[in-house]
């Protein structure tokens with residue numbers, strides 16, 4: 001194993017060593033490590049994908065950590081490119097301003113600010129803003145557009161520097177970073193040092209309840225170190241002298257949760273949303289390691305069914321392709337054995353990915369028109385969460401005699 005990878009030995013939330021390995025997926029390269037034609041001859045490193053359950057706080061997590069500099073400094077995902085995301089952030093900013101009486105001159109700091117889409121809505125309301133994001137190119141572009149963004153990982157020394165230059169923050173946000181950071185203790189200590197005594201820390205993160213209910217096992221990949229549920233988070237913030245006072249489910253990324261945190265005894269009242277999610281988690285037994293072992297069994301039954309189907313089709317001389325190459329397709333393809341022996345290419349609508357090859361398996365990514373030119377008999381929807389949309393968009397492919405295979409949450413042939 002290279003120096004870019006290490007295995008931690010304690011729970012990311014409570015530091016317990018009482019950890020049970022509940023399942024392992026097939027090892028993969030980093031899920032976003034698409035390569036160009038020139039890079040095809042360089043072999044890509046593959047890392048284990050093992051899920052551990054903390055018997056003390058019930059937090060589900062990866063302990064294997066790939067160096068974040070390798071994963072995030074050259075990140076290309078830009079949130080402002082999706083219209084629904086822009087609307088989401090616009091509503092988000094509005095509700096923060098209304099609920100927490102933010103006014104002109106108050107400072108909002110966004111951790112993992114990406115292209116500054118969220119901060120821009122605060123800026124328009126005359127709030128002071130600062131973005132922190134380690135993706136250097138995206139940070140530079142955001143600053144050039146007027147959203148000051150420091151190309152850094154958020155930590156205690158950066159928090160100190162912000163405090164000195166900008167003063168304390170009334171609101172700190174962190175969206176889709178709380179699952180990605182290894183050292184959550186450091187993030188929360190840094191938040192504490194920067195936040196006003198009556199300030200609020202809000203983060204959005206993928207929700208474990210959705211991973212469970214919607215069979216989103218393919219959202220398990222190395223960038224996502226933590227699979228958050230409410231029960232462990234309550235304990236975690238408590239240990240840092242803070243309280244989770246609201247937690248609301250939202251639709252982003254197939255099912256996420258927006259959590260609101262303040263200093264213990266802060267101005268916001270404890271909201272019933274936290275207790276209702278705790279009840280829901282107890283109902284599903286998300287706090288029992290056995291639940292996750294059964295979950296793995298369920299995934300592996302689906303895997304065997306799909307492998308039988310695909311190898312049968314190949315034996316019958318059928319041609320197959322894939323549709324959609326999101327990061328999570330890497331987990332799906334490796335764990336379900338969908339390699340170059342099964343599919344010839346993948347169509348994807350994102351121009352940035354066309355012409356590249358998938359991480360490790362090196363399947364070419366082509367435009368969506370390729371399914372009309374190459375006419376595969378079957379197309380597996382790797383971006384299966386968008387199945388209905390893709391099927392609607394490609395009625396003509398079906399009318400021409402093609403078939404779609406939806407791999408999850410149940411296998412369907414259309």
Ligand SMILES: [Zn+2]
Pocket residue numbers: 011012013014015016054055056057058059
């Ligand atoms: Zn724990």
